[in-house]
Amino acid sequence: MSENDRKLHREAALTAGRPAPHIPPRRTKAHRIKDDSEALAVARELAHEFAPGAAVRDRERRLPIAEIDRFSQSGLWAITVPKSYGGAGVSAVTLAEVTAIISAADSSIGQIPQNHFYMVEALRLAGSEEQKRHFFARILDGDRLGNAFTEIGTKTPVDFRTSFRERNGKLLLNGQKFYSTGSLFAHIIVAVARDENGRVNLVFIDRAAPGLNLVDDWTSFGQRSTGSGTVTFDDVEVTPFQIVDHDVVFERPTAMGPFAQIIHSAVQVGLARGALAETISYVRAHARPFFELSIEHGYEDPHTIHSVGDVSIRVHAADALLARAGRLLDVAAADPTHDTVAAASIAVAEVKALATAVAEFAATKLIELGGARSTLESYGLDRFWRNARTHSLHDPVRWKYHHIGNYYLNGLLPPRHGAI
Known part of the structure; x- marks a missing residue:
């Protein structure tokens, strides 16, 4: 593509969509979260606030501007700033769980800060002392980082013409x-x-x-x-x-790659949790029994009971793998060697592979067990499958299985990059 073609492409993009919303400069400083337990408590509080409007925001493609402002002003967007710079420096276990909690309520909101946290980690690993002091202070005060990473029209997603x-x-x-x-x-x-x-x-x-x-x-x-x-x-x-x-963060062993991916994994875990919770709520309130059964309520159907048990086991397995991946990522961050980084990368790949399958499975079961009425637009229950399927495409799960198998079968360490 010539420079003139690229210019025309940019001009076409600028006229194809809606104008970007106005985001004024931050006027107040964000709350500063002290530790991991406070981060989890704040996440649960915000999830309770965000969940009721999730279906409407999805249906209307409404940008969650007020919700994101509430999210960052809560202090949660600064929880990975190191303690030596005034942040909470929470563990990867906590960061993943915060992401899953928010994503269970609204997976779009859960995904939005992923690249913010990625850039904070990049600053920690590769920024100068002056850059760290400057940008960490802004992040602690509530400024949000946005991603301009991937391009289209190139051979691969990591080819950059910019x-x-x-x-x-x-x-x-x-x-x-x-x-x-x-x-x-x-x-x-x-x-x-x-x-x-x-x-x-x-x-x-x-x-x-x-x-x-x-x-x-x-x-x-x-x-x-x-x-x-x-x-x-x-x-x-x-x-x-x-x-x-x-480039420097991948030229030596660092936990940058699994750090990026554990947040994506946590979004899928959150989606699985959210779909399961909606299944239980909807079936208890609305599902009718199959006409061949002599029962009063849909939730007494033995096949429905079995299916909810099946989904619950899978979601709990994804929960456990997410926590395990977080623990291994914390080890790699504290002592980044070829082996510790590889172990963390594989653990994160395992949860990403399982959670992606579980989120889609749980979302499918939500509609199956809910019955025909559950497909009505007013409920918006289809969003769980659409969100899980869309989010899974950030990097192909089929390659997770390849690297996991090579690690355990052949002793081969996975490559170091942001997608493994």
Whole structure:
């Protein structure tokens, strides 16, 4: 694709979607969460608030702007900032559980901060001391980071044409991104871009920077309110202070890859929990007995009882694998070696593989056991399957099984990157 073609493509994207919502600069400082137990308590409180509106937000593709503001102002978006910089520095076990709790209530809201946490971890691993102090302080105060990572129209999702080059004494960033989850709600957009040497970097850009444009053009049938659409950069001026080397975190053993993936895994675990909870609630309230049975209520049907038991076992197994993966990830973060990082990566791959299957299974059983009336749009119960199927496509589960099998059968360590 020529430079002129890319320019035309960017211009087409800018006119294809809705204008990005206005996100004003943060006016108040966020609450600061002290520790893991407080993070979990706050997550449960917010999940209770977010759940009632989830079906309507999904049906109307309504961006959860107020909910995301409540989410970040609660302090939960800063829980991975290290304690030495004023954060809670929670464990990976806690981060995964917070994500699952929120995702059970609304999986779009649960997914939105995934890339925010990824960028916080990148700062921890590769940022300079000055960058850490500056950006961690903003995050603790409530500023949100948004993702501008993946591009379309390239050979693979990790081929990046977006780049910054020096021109007339200025560093100028140009390119276009898609699947930019979180950016519509962000105060800072983090672009993945190549420098003149071809190295991949993270570029932290204030939302209002001239030449940066956000487009609300996400039209997927699932995860409808994540706002995962287009971001374009046209001669956006940046400085070296805004740039963090991204390649370096994968050139040595770090827990960056499994850290990114455990959050995605937790979204699927949350979806499975949410589908199971909706199944129990709906069947208890609405399901009718099969006409061949002489019972009073649908929840007395022996096949329904068996199915709910089956789904419950699978969800609890996913819960256990998520907690195990978090513990191994904490070990790898504290002592990053080839072996500890590989063990964490495989553990996270295991929960991702199982949780993806369980979420889709639980979502299917929700409709099966609910009966024909459960398909009515007013209930919005189909969102669990649509969300689980859509979110699973971030990286193919079939490759999880491949790396898991190679690890246990042949002793081969998985590759180090953000998708394993």
